[in-house]
Amino acid sequence: MKLTIFRKILFVVIIMFLILNAGNFLTVGEKPLKSDVIIVLGGSSIPKADYSIKLYNEGNSNMLLFSGGNTDNKYGEKEAEVMEKEAIYFNIPRENIMLEDKSISTYENAMFTKKILIEHGFKSAIIVTSNYHMRRSRLVFNKTFKNTGIKLTFCSVEDTEFNPKWWFTKYHSINIVLSEYAKIVGYFLKGRLV
Structure with a gap:
């Protein structure tokens, strides 16, 4: 009975431990290392830019x-274009x-940027995205860039x-949190994660 x-x-x-730490698990990040290119993923684009x-x-x-082709933002422009304007500003x-x-x-971010990096001969990249999006991004990019010889560093942006x-x-x-975990499971089932 006591057992x-x-x-x-x-x-x-x-x-309770798993529930309380569900948000922390999603947020991973590293200190930036000098790299050939900084890849910035779309979605809440201005803070990332x-x-x-x-x-x-x-x-x-x-x-x-x-990187980003979605136009569902207040600017009505592709995410990559919004971030470009911010950088030029x-x-x-x-x-x-x-x-x-x-x-x-995220999968297409990884596939399309991989092609660009290979075409330009880049050997290293810093991946920038939101803190809560970093776990999934890291898993997807590590799988996509496997065997390319391209060194990836993952730096997250705090979401206020x-x-x-x-x-x-x-x-x-x-x-x-619920959305990210659902997407991680979905990507896992599609074989898009490490």
Whole structure:
């Protein structure tokens, strides 16, 4: 009887631990390493563009590659174009900016940017995306870039509306976490993750 109660309590504790840490699991990131190019994924594009400009200005790379073809933003333009305008506004030379404006998913971000990197002979890249999107991005990019010899570093942008420790306190954050886990499972079932 005592063993059964202990198992039930242990089960509840484990479930609570997993739920409380679900947001933290999604957020992974590394310190930037000097690279040939900084790849910036679309979606909430301006904060990502601004962070990539900061990395550029700190000397982490002299080339920006903005990736994203979705137009479902307040500008009505492709994500890559919105980020390009932001970079030009902050005095990044046009010749130091490349666009990939066909992708509409993380998988396509990885596939299309891989082709560009290989065509240009780039050997290293910093991947920039939202903190909550980083786990899935990292899994997808690592699988897609496997055996290319291209070194990837993953640097996440903090999302002011998503706190990984307190994700369960806001509807927006709950939606993000559930959506990311559903997408991770979907990508896994399609064989798109490491």
